[in-house]
Amino acid sequence: MPEAQENSGAQRELILSDPPRSALRRLLGSREFWAQRALHPIARIVLIVVVSVLVIIAIGFIIATGRLSGADVLALILYVALAAFAWHPVTAAFMVMVICSVGVVLTGGGGDLLELAIALGLVAATCAPWVIVLHVLVLGALTADIALTGSSLTDGGVYGIAGIAAVAFLSGLAFRLVTAREAIFASERDRVVRDLETLAREEQERIADELHDGIAHDLTLVLFHARALPRQPDEAARQVSLSTIEESAESALQSIQSLLSLMREPRPDRLDSYPGRYEESATQTATSLGELLRDAGIVTRVSAPRELSRVTPTVDRVLTETAIEAVTNILKHAPNSQSASIEIIDGSETVELVVNNAAGSVVTSSITPGGRGLHRARQRLAQCGGRLESGSTPDGWGLRAIVRTAAGDE
Structure with a gap:
C-alpha cells in the first residue's frame, strides 16, 4: 500500500511539472485517471435537471395519449437509471445496458440503441475501464444484430450510432479529465499545506531548542551567581561570580544573535548540520x-x-x-x-x-x-x-x- 501511494504521488508530481502535452499523456495513462469516480458536482446537477425534464415530457405524452405502453415504462425506468449515475455509476451502467437491451430485443428499433450510445458518455465519465469496455461490446453487439437481421434503422444508421457513441465517449473522457485534474490539484494542495505545517513546526522546534540550549543555560548561570553574589564569603569568590555573570551575559547575547541568524537561514537537512554553540x-x-x-x-x-x-x-x-x-x-x-x-x-x-x-x-x-x-x-x-x-x-x-x-x- 505505501508503494502504491508513493507511485501515485510521483505520478502527480510528474503531471503537475511536465509541459502540457506530456502532462496530458501521463494523466491519460495514470491509474488515478482511469479509477472509478463520481460525477463532478456541476455535472450531477445538470444530469438531474435533464432527467427531470425528460420524465416530465414522458409523463406529458402518457397523459396526452391516455395510455401507458411497455415502451413508456421502459423509458421511465431508463430515466431513473440515468439519474442513478449521480450516486451509483456502476449500478446505473448495468441498469442502462439491461434496459436498452430489453428494448432492442422487444421493439427491434434504433431508439434504444441511440439511448445506449448517449449513455456511453456517462459511463466513460464515471466507471472503471472494464465497465466501459463491456458497455461498448453490448452496444456493438446490439447494433450488429439489428443491422444484420433488418430493422427500422435507415441506411447508414449504423454509422450514425457509431458517431454518436464516439462523441459521447469523448465527452465522457473530457469530464473525467476535468475531474481527475481537479482531484490531483486538490490532493497536491493538501500535501503542500501539510508540508508547510510540518516545516513550520520544525522551525519552531529549532528556535525553541536554540533558546533552551543557549540562552536558558546562560541565564541560569547569571541568575544563580546573581543570587549567590551577596552571600560570597570573600573577594575572590565574588570575582568568580562577577566573571561568570559577565561571561554568561555575553554568551547569551551571542546566542540571541545566533538565533536571529538561524531564523533567517534555511533549515539544515541533517543532524550533523545542527547549529551547536559549543566547540x-x-x-x-x-x-x-x-x-x-x-x-x-x-x-x-x-x-x-x-x-x-x-x-x-x-x-x-x-x-x-x-x-x-x-x-x-x-x-x-x-x-x-x-x-x-x-x-x-x-x-x-x-x-x-x-x-x-x-x-x-x-x-x-x-x-x-x-x-x-x-x-x-x-x-x-x-x-x-x-x-x-x-x-x-x-x-x-x-x-x-x-x-x-x-x-x-x-
Missing part, C-alpha cells in the same frame, strides 16, 4: 562543567578519558549538550547540592555519560522529572541510536546517557 568535545566539556559546579560551591568529581576516539562528531556533540543540560538542571533546581559527579565511561561498544548530584537535606527544590531539555536530549540520543535515563536517586538526582560507539556498530 569543546564531550570530555573537555565535562571538565569545564566540573569547574563550573565547583565555582558554584558544589563539590564535584569529574572522571573522563582524554578523548573519545570511537564516536562520531554528532554523537560527541549530543553527549556534550546532554551533559550541559544535566548540569544546568542541577544549578536551576538544586543549587544547594552538597556534591555532584560527572563521569564518562568509554566502553568497548558503548559510551556512557553519568551525572549525579547529592542534595541531602538542604535541597531547595527538586529536579523536574522531564522538561523540554531532557525531552530533546532523549530525542537526539535516539537519533544516534542511544537512550537516556533520568530520575530521582536516594540522595538526589541522576542522569545516564548511553550511546553505541562506531566500533559497536560494526
